[in-house]
Amino acid sequence: MVARNNPFTPGFGQVPPFMAGRRYVIENIDDAFTNGPGDPNLTTIFTGARGTGKTTLLTLLADHAEEKGWVSARVSSVPGMLEDILQQAERSAANLLKSPTRVRLNSVGIGGVASLGWEYTNQTGADPNWRTRLTKLLDELESHGSGLVITIDELQSDFDEMVQVASVYQHLIAEGRRVSLLMAGLPYQVSRILNDRSISFLRRAARHHLTRIADDDIRTALLETIEGGGRSITDDALGTAVEAIDGFPFMMQLVGYRMWTQADNGTIDLPAARRGIGAAQYEMRTNILETTYMELSDGDLAFVEAMLPDEGPSSTSEIARRMGKSTGYAAQYRRRLLEEGVIGERGRGKVGFELPGWRTFIAEKLEDGF
Numbered sequence: 432m433v434a435r436n437n438p439f440t441p442g443f444g445q446v447p448p449f450m451a452g453r454r455y456v457i458e459n460i461d462d463a464f465t466n467g468p469g470d471p472n473l474t475t476i477f478t479g480a481r482g483t484g485k486t487t488l489l490t491l492l493a494d495h496a497e498e499k500g501w502v503s504a505r506v507s508s509v510p511g512m513l514e515d516i517l518q519q520a521e522r523s524a525a526n527l528l529k530s531p532t533r534v535r536l537n538s539v540g541i542g543g544v545a546s547l548g549w550e551y552t553n554q555t556g557a558d559p560n561w562r563t564r565l566t567k568l569l570d571e572l573e574s575h576g577s578g579l580v581i582t583i584d585e586l587q588s589d590f591d592e593m594v595q596v597a598s599v600y601q602h603l604i605a606e607g608r609r610v611s612l613l614m615a616g617l618p619y620q621v622s623r624i625l626n627d628r629s630i631s632f633l634r635r636a637a638r639h640h641l642t643r644i645a646d647d648d649i650r651t652a653l654l655e656t657i658e659g660g661g662r663s664i665t666d667d668a669l670g671t672a673v674e675a676i677d678g679f680p681f682m683m684q685l686v687g688y689r690m691w692t693q694a695d696n697g698t699i700d701l702p703a704a705r706r707g708i709g710a711a712q713y714e715m716r717t718n719i720l721e722t723t724y725m726e727l728s729d730g731d732l733a734f735v736e737a738m739l740p741d742e743g744p745s746s747t748s749e750i751a752r753r754m755g756k757s758t759g760y761a762a763q764y765r766r767r768l769l770e771e772g773v774i775g776e777r778g779r780g781k782v783g784f785e786l787p788g789w790r791t792f793i794a795e796k797l798e799d800g801f
């Protein structure tokens with residue numbers, strides 16, 4: 432049998448060959464890159480639990496922007512971010528120059544950008560020159576019809592450099608500049624940031640909360656990835672895999688990756704799928720479920736425990752009754768767990784678990800007495 436490269440991408444932030452779902456978000460932001468200044472989607476915040484695909488989306492969208500002639504600066508919220516934005520932008524501008532198919536800018540202009548000669552300071556926090564330097568870069572880009580997309584991953588509250596970016600960005604938008612700011616973070620971090628008065632401007636950003644992906648979309652992407660990679664899968668194996676993935680993007684990559692290696696003669700049949708799923712479940716547990724569990728408070732756990740007797744979705748008032756508390760008390764944990772991505776809404780007043788394998792995992796933990 433010919434060994435074929437595994438097409439699945441279970442690494443964090445890797446853009447898969449076939450994205451499941453997320454179609455509208457991607458389209459809306461792609462359109463914003465075409466429309467340019469004034470399109471509200473140019474300023475967007477993604478939130479979602481671990482492994483829902485925030486980093487992947489930022490990378491994918493920045494790639495799309497570059498294909499449309501924008502320059503991108505891709506950073507995370509860590510000290511040195513301001514400087515990093517300028518350096519990344521410069522690098523992206525230089526790359527644009529190197530790939531002739533993508534160039535919409537003329538080389539003279541790019542040469543100008545690349546040779547602006549940034550002074551790399553070690554300064555973190557407020558840098559009075561930062562706005563000037565960024566503006567200079569934008570002037571250069573804009574004179575050649577290009578703009579700058581800044582992506583900021585892993586948003587953190589209480590981060591001075593973010594305050595600086597937000598305040599400068601606000602001015603740039605007011606000036607009608609060709610800039611875009613796409614951000615991503617865990618829901619509770621983002622809520623904290625948006626409550627910070629010094630960056631309240633970001634409250635007006637478009638927001639997308641990434642939740643589970645529809646089974647049909649998972650099925651299609653799984654099939655396309657397997658067939659695109661040169662192997663096949665039987666119907667029953669595909670059905671079983673979709674069920675185990677339970678709409679969770681990271682799990683799709685884990686299951687796909689492990690099933691792929693189990694395929695005999697290039698076909699993934701039911702036994703191969705089951706073996707792959709078993710391996711994926713183990714990894715899901717160590718990567719996502721354990722980490723999430725460690726972050727839960729006693730109150731969160733009590734809420735989760737009160738959901739376990741229900742096979743399907745649980746009603747919030749019933750959960751409160753089981754906890755022996757008021758609905759107001761239960762509601763505060765409901766909100767926290769929604770933000771952590773542990774539970775999701777299932778229609779009026781009902782919630783269900785969002786993480787694949789969570790029910791079994793947590794039942795075992797509780798049996799062990801935490």
Ligand SMILES: Nc1ncnc2c1ncn2[C@@H]1O[C@H](COP(=O)(O)OP(=O)(O)OP(=O)(O)O)[C@@H](O)[C@H]1O
Pocket residue numbers: 440441442443444445446447449450451452453479480481482483484485486487488652680681682683684
């Ligand atoms: N729409 C999608 N379809 C299929 N796979 C996806 C999709 N989005 C992301 N993935 C895959 O899911 C995994 C997790 O993605 P990613 O690292 O972007 O998540 P994240 O939300 O940034 O997680 P974290 O909060 O831990 O940083 C990766 O293996 C990625 O390839």
Ligand SMILES: [Mg+2]
Pocket residue numbers: 443444485486487584
């Ligand atoms: Mg990430």
